[in-house]
Amino acid sequence: MNKMSPFGLLISYEEALAVISEHVKPIDRTEEVHIGEAVGRVLAVDLVAEVDVPGFDRAAMDGYAVRADDTFEASSTRPRVLRIVEAIQAGETASKSVRKGECIQVSTGCPIPKGADAVVMVEYAERTDGDVSVKRPVYPKANIAPRGEDIKKGEIILKKGEPLTPARVGVLAALGKEMVRVYAKPRVAILPTGNEVREPGAKLEKGQIYDVNSYTLMSIVSMNGAVAAKFEPVPDTVEDLKEAIKRAQDYDIVVFSGGSSVGERDLLYRVAQDLGTVFFHGVQIKPGKPTLFAAVEGTPVFGMPGYPTSCLSNAYLLLAPALRKMARLPVRLERRIKVRLAQRIVSSSGRKQFLTVKLREGLAYPVFKESGDITSMAGADGYLMLPANLDVLEEGQEVEVILFD
Amino acid sequence: MNKMSPFGLLISYEEALAVISEHVKPIDRTEEVHIGEAVGRVLAVDLVAEVDVPGFDRAAMDGYAVRADDTFEASSTRPRVLRIVEAIQAGETASKSVRKGECIQVSTGCPIPKGADAVVMVEYAERTDGDVSVKRPVYPKANIAPRGEDIKKGEIILKKGEPLTPARVGVLAALGKEMVRVYAKPRVAILPTGNEVREPGAKLEKGQIYDVNSYTLMSIVSMNGAVAAKFEPVPDTVEDLKEAIKRAQDYDIVVFSGGSSVGERDLLYRVAQDLGTVFFHGVQIKPGKPTLFAAVEGTPVFGMPGYPTSCLSNAYLLLAPALRKMARLPVRLERRIKVRLAQRIVSSSGRKQFLTVKLREGLAYPVFKESGDITSMAGADGYLMLPANLDVLEEGQEVEVILFD
Numbered sequence: 001m002n003k004m005s006p007f008g009l010l011i012s013y014e015e016a017l018a019v020i021s022e023h024v025k026p027i028d029r030t031e032e033v034h035i036g037e038a039v040g041r042v043l044a045v046d047l048v049a050e051v052d053v054p055g056f057d058r059a060a061m062d063g064y065a066v067r068a069d070d071t072f073e074a075s076s077t078r079p080r081v082l083r084i085v086e087a088i089q090a091g092e093t094a095s096k097s098v099r100k101g102e103c104i105q106v107s108t109g110c111p112i113p114k115g116a117d118a119v120v121m122v123e124y125a126e127r128t129d130g131d132v133s134v135k136r137p138v139y140p141k142a143n144i145a146p147r148g149e150d151i152k153k154g155e156i157i158l159k160k161g162e163p164l165t166p167a168r169v170g171v172l173a174a175l176g177k178e179m180v181r182v183y184a185k186p187r188v189a190i191l192p193t194g195n196e197v198r199e200p201g202a203k204l205e206k207g208q209i210y211d212v213n214s215y216t217l218m219s220i221v222s223m224n225g226a227v228a229a230k231f232e233p234v235p236d237t238v239e240d241l242k243e244a245i246k247r248a249q250d251y252d253i254v255v256f257s258g259g260s261s262v263g264e265r266d267l268l269y270r271v272a273q274d275l276g277t278v279f280f281h282g283v284q285i286k287p288g289k290p291t292l293f294a295a296v297e298g299t300p301v302f303g304m305p306g307y308p309t310s311c312l313s314n315a316y317l318l319l320a321p322a323l324r325k326m327a328r329l330p331v332r333l334e335r336r337i338k339v340r341l342a343q344r345i346v347s348s349s350g351r352k353q354f355l356t357v358k359l360r361e362g363l364a365y366p367v368f369k370e371s372g373d374i375t376s377m378a379g380a381d382g383y384l385m386l387p388a389n390l391d392v393l394e395e396g397q398e399v400e401v402i403l404f405d
Numbered sequence: 406m407n408k409m410s411p412f413g414l415l416i417s418y419e420e421a422l423a424v425i426s427e428h429v430k431p432i433d434r435t436e437e438v439h440i441g442e443a444v445g446r447v448l449a450v451d452l453v454a455e456v457d458v459p460g461f462d463r464a465a466m467d468g469y470a471v472r473a474d475d476t477f478e479a480s481s482t483r484p485r486v487l488r489i490v491e492a493i494q495a496g497e498t499a500s501k502s503v504r505k506g507e508c509i510q511v512s513t514g515c516p517i518p519k520g521a522d523a524v525v526m527v528e529y530a531e532r533t534d535g536d537v538s539v540k541r542p543v544y545p546k547a548n549i550a551p552r553g554e555d556i557k558k559g560e561i562i563l564k565k566g567e568p569l570t571p572a573r574v575g576v577l578a579a580l581g582k583e584m585v586r587v588y589a590k591p592r593v594a595i596l597p598t599g600n601e602v603r604e605p606g607a608k609l610e611k612g613q614i615y616d617v618n619s620y621t622l623m624s625i626v627s628m629n630g631a632v633a634a635k636f637e638p639v640p641d642t643v644e645d646l647k648e649a650i651k652r653a654q655d656y657d658i659v660v661f662s663g664g665s666s667v668g669e670r671d672l673l674y675r676v677a678q679d680l681g682t683v684f685f686h687g688v689q690i691k692p693g694k695p696t697l698f699a700a701v702e703g704t705p706v707f708g709m710p711g712y713p714t715s716c717l718s719n720a721y722l723l724l725a726p727a728l729r730k731m732a733r734l735p736v737r738l739e740r741r742i743k744v745r746l747a748q749r750i751v752s753s754s755g756r757k758q759f760l761t762v763k764l765r766e767g768l769a770y771p772v773f774k775e776s777g778d779i780t781s782m783a784g785a786d787g788y789l790m791l792p793a794n795l796d797v798l799e800e801g802q803e804v805e806v807i808l809f810d
Contacts, residue, residue: 035605036635039624040810056611089641091600093612108711109601111612150778157780165809166624166720167782170713173620174779178606195496196514200440201583206461207498207516215578219444219571230441236494306513308575315571335740373555374579375562377572404570405445 010282010289012388013352016318019279020293024300024322027252029184035172038164040225041182042328047158052148053174057112061143064103064125064132065094065116068140079126079133086113103132112144119143151175163329186226186326189248190214193241193258193268194306197233212374213257213304213311220315223405225327226252233258241271245296252326254296255319257304257311268292268303276301284388286351288314308374313354313383335403337382339364345386345393352388356380357401364401380404415687415694417793418757421723424684425698429705429727432657434589440577443569445630446587447733452563457553458579462517466548469508469530469537470499470521473545484531484538491518508537517549524548556580568734591631591731594653595619598646598663598673599711602638617779618662618709618716625720628810630732638663646676650701657731659701660724662709662716673697673708681706689793691756693719713779718759718788740808742787744769750791750798757793761785762806769806785809 011019030044059065066082074080086096087105094104094113103120104113112119118138126133151157151174158168164182172180192211200210214230221228229251234244241256248254256268269292272278276296281303283291288310292303302319304311324331342363347353357364359381367380382403386393393399416424435449464470471487479485491501492510499509499518508525509518517524523543531538556562556579563573569587577585597616605615619635626633634656639649646661653659661673674697677683681701686708688696693715697708707724709716729736747768752758762769764786772785787808791798798804 035620036623036633037627039627051609054614055609058612089600091602091612093610109599109614150780158783165783166621166628166717167714167779167785167809169624170617170621170717170779171783173605173615173617174713176605176607176609176615178604194514195494197496199583200578200581202581204456204460204581205498207463207496209459209514210578210581212575212578215440216571216575218441219574222442222444223571228441308579309572312571312575374572374575375555378563378570378576380572404572 010284011280013283013285013317016280016283016291016293017321020300020318020322021325023279023293023295024253024325026328027183027186027326030181031184032179032181035169035177035180038172038180038182039166039169041164041180042225043158043160043162043164043168044181044183046156046160047172047175047177047180049151049153049155049157049175051151051175052153053151054145054147054149057147058145059106059108059110059112059119059143060145061119061121062107063105063119063121063143064134065098065106065110065113066103066118066120066134066138067098067100067116068118068138068142070100070103071118071120071134071137074134074137076135079135081131081133084127084130084132088113105132117141117144161328183328186252186323187250188221188226188228188323189251189254190217190221190228190230191244191248191254191256192231192233193236193244193256194233195235197258199233211258212308213306216308216312216374217255217257217304217315217319220312220320221323224320224323225329226323236267238267238271241268242275245271245275245301249297249299251299253300253302253322255302255304258306272296272301272303283314283318284351285314285317286349286353288317288354289351291318293318309356309377312374312377316383317354335405336400337403338398338400341393341395341397341399344395347386347390347392350388353386353390355384355386357382357384359401364399415689416685418688418690418722421685421688421696421698422726425705425723425727426730428684428698428700429658429730431733432588432591432731435586436589437584437586440574440582440585443574443577443585443587444571446569446585448563448565448567448569448573449586449588451561451565452577452580452582452585454556454558454560454562454580456556456580457558458556459550459552459554462552463550464511464513464515464517464524464548465550466524466526467512468510468524468526468548469539470503470511470515470518470524471508471539471543472503472505472521473523473543473547475505475508476523476525476539476542479539479542481540484540486536486538489532489535489537493518510537522546522549566733588733591657591728592655593626593631593633593728594656594659595622595626595633595635596649596653596659596661597636597638598641598649598661599638600640602663604638616663617713618711621713621717621779622660622662622709622720622724625717625725626728629725629728630734631728641672643672643676646673647680650676650680650706654702654704656704658705658707658727660707660709663711677701677706677708688719688723689756690719690722691754691758693722693759694756696723698723714761714782717779717782721788722759740810741805742808743803743805746798746800746802746804749800752791752795752797755793758791758795760789760791762787762789764806769804
C-alpha cells in the first residue's frame with residue numbers, strides 16, 4: 001500500500017492517539033497569574049517555602065497559655081489556681097511574659113507568649129475574677145501548633161508540573177504568594193474552510209451554511225485548558241489554504257474544519273503534504289473517518305471532518321487528548337456511568353464507533369439521525385464507544401456511558 | 406434542646422444539604438454572551454428555529470445531480486450516458502437546470518439544481534469528456550439531504566435551562582445565532598474574617614497569618630459556575646461583621662471564612678441571628694463541624710470554619726452544591742475510581758468523615774497531618790467519605806475515591 005496516498009494512511013484509533021501524542025509537545029512558555037485566578041492552571045516552577053507556616057508557635061485551642069510544670073499537680077478536686085496577667089485575641093501579641101503561677105488567656109491562633117510552653121483548654125479551666133482554676137495537668141507543648149508545623153522554610157512544597165487544585169492554591173496563599181508562575185495555555189488556531197461557510201449572524205445566500213464546527217471546536221478547546229483564536233473562513237483553494245497555514249504558524253496548533261466533499265479534503269491533504277508531513281489521513285472510527293493529522297514546520301495540524309457531528313466526535317476523541325498534553329493537564333478521567341441499553345444496537349461498520357445516547361430513567365437510548373446532524377449530539381447526554389469487531393448489543397445489556405460535560 | 410443555641414443546631418450532612426437546597430434559589434438574571442464563549446453556560450430561553458437547517462435541498466455526496474428516471478435502466482454493462490451541462494462546488498449555485506439526458510456535477514453540500522431529483526455518487530459514474538456514464542440506477546431523492554432535515558423552522562430546538570454543551574453551541578451556530586441569552590452566574594461575596602488575617606503579598610507581623618480560605622473558596626466558586634468577589638479581611642467585632650454583611654447584600658450569596666476560635670465563631674452566629682435566621686450552626690462531619698448557614702434578608706450566608714482544610718472540605722461538600730443549584734448547573738457527577746486501601750483506617754469520630762487520600766500504584770494512602778494543614782489536602786488526589794458509624798476499614802479493602810478536579 002502506498003504510504004503517500006490518503007487511503008494508505010488510514011489507521012486505528014489507538015494508533016492515531018499514539019501518533020498524536022508523539023508529535024504534540026507540552027507548552028514551555030510560562031506566565032504569571034494572580035492566585036485568585038490560578039485554579040486549573042499548571043505550576044511552572046518548584047515552589048520552595050520561603051517562610052515557615054505557621055511563622056510562630058501558636059495556640060491550637062482557645063484557653064490559657066501556662067508553664068506546664070505549674071499544672072502537673074492539678075486535678076478536678078484540687079485545681080491549681082493561676083493568675084491571668086493578660087488576655088489576647090487572634091492577631092494580637094502578648095506584651096507580658098508568663099511567669100510561675102501566672103497565665104495569659106489566648107484564642108486559637110495566638111502566638112504563644114514568652115515563658116509559656118503549653119495551653120490549657122478553656123473546657124478544663126474555670127475562671128474566677130482575675131484567676132483561673134486549672135483542673136487537669138498539661139504536658140509541655142500541649143495544644144501548641146509549633147512554628148513550621150504545616151510548612152517548613154526551604155521545603156519544596158509544590159512541584160513544577162502539578163495542576164493547581166483549590167488546595168494547592170491554598171498553599172500558595174499560605175506562603176504569602178500573590179502571583180504564581182504557570183505554564184501558558186496552548187494557543188489554538190481554528191480555521192474553518194469551505195466556500196459555502198458563513199459566520200453566524202451573516203445573511204445566507206442559497207447554497208451557504210453557517211460555520212458550526214468553529215464553535216464546537218472552540219468549546220472543546222476552552223474545556224481542555226487551551227485558548228482558541230478563530231480565523232475567517234478560508235476558501236477552498238491550494239493558495240488560500242497555504243496562506244492560512246502560514247498566517248497560523250504563530251499558534252501552537254492549527255485546526256482546520258470543514259471540507260465536507262472529497263475534493264476539499266484532498267486539497268488540505270495536498271497542502272499539508274507540500275508544506276510538511278502528513279502522519280495520517282483517516283482513522284478507523286465512525287463517524288469521522290477522514291480526520292487528518294500533520295505537522296508543518298513543527299506545528300501540529302489537524303484537519304477535522306466537515307460534518308458537524310463527525311468533527312465534534314473527533315474533537316472529543318482525538319483533539320482533546322492532544323490539547324491536554326500540550327496544556328500539561330492530566331489525562332481526563334471521564335465521568336462514566338453504567339446503565340442498560342433501552343434497545344438493541346446493531347453495528348456493522350468494522351470501525352470503532354462513537355454512539356451518542358440519551359439517558360432516561362436509567363436506560364440509554366441511542367440518538368442518531370444523519371451523520372451531519374448536530375441536533376443528534378445536542379440531544380444526547382453522552383456516548384458509548386463500540387469496538388470495531390462488535391456485531392450486536394442486546395436490549396437490557398449493561399454499557400458504560402461517557403457523559404458530555 | 407434549645408433550637409436557638411449554637412449547639413442545638415448541629416445536624417447531619419444529609420440534613421444540611423436539604424436545608425441549603427431549600428434556601429438557595431436559582432439565579433433569574435440573564436445576560437447575552439457570544440456563542441464562542443457560551444460553553445458551560447445555561448440557556449435562559451427556549452430556542453425556536455427561525456430557519457430550516459439545511460436551508461435548501463443539498464447533495465449528500467460528491468457526484469452528479471440527475472433526473473432519477475434517466476437512470477432507471479442503467480447498469481454496469483449497459484451504462485446510461487448523460488451530458489454534463491455544468492459543474493459546481495460547495496457554496497455555488499447552478500445557473501442551469503437539469504433536463505432529460507443531462508446532469509450537473511455537484512460536491513457534497515451543493516444545492517440540488519433545478520430539474521434534478523437525485524444524486525449519482527461519483528463512485529458509480531465514469532466521466533468521459535463532457536459526458537458521464539451512470540452504472541447504477543438511483544431512486545428519486547437518493548443522496549439528497551432535504552431542506553430542514555436537521556432542524557425544521559418553528560421547532561423548539563433547545564430548551565430553557567439546558568446547559569450548553571459543545572454540541573448545543575453547535576446548534577446555535579447552525580441557526581446563525583451569534584449571541585445567546587444565558588442565566589447570569591451567581592455572584593459570591595467572599596469575606597475573610599479575623600484580626601490576624603493578612604493579604605498574600607503583605608508583610609506579616611508576629612501573630613499574623615495569610616488569608617488562605619478566600620483563595621481556596623474563590624477556586625471552588627469558579628469551578629462551580631459562579632463568580633467570586635473577595636472583600637478585605639473583616640475585623641472580629643459585631644459592628645464590623647454587621648457592616649460587612651450589609652456591604653455584601655447586593656451579592657447572591659455571602660461566604661464568611663475564618664473565625665478559628667470559639668469566640669469568633671460565636672460572633673458571626675450572633676450577628677446572623679440578629680440580622681436574619683440561622684438554619685444550622687454545626688454539621689456532623691469531620692473536619693469542619695462548625696459550619697454555619699443562615700439567611701439575611703433573603704440572601705444565603707455561609708460561615709465556613711477557619712481551619713483551611715475544614716473550610717475547603719466543607720466548600721466541596723456544602724458550598725459547591727449550593728453554587729451549582731444557583732447556577733442552574735446539573736448536580737456534579739464526580740469523577741470516581743475504585744481502588745484498594747494501602748493501610749488500615751480507624752475512625753472513631755461518630756461523624757461522617759472527609760478523608761483525603763493520595764493514589765500510588767492503584768492504592769489509596771490516607772494523607773493526614775493536622776486539621777489545619779492545607780498541605781495535607783494539597784498533596785492528596787481525592788477523598789473518601791467515611792460513614793458516621795464506621796469503626797474500621799481494613800488494608801486492601803476496596804474503596805471509592807472522589808477525585809479532586
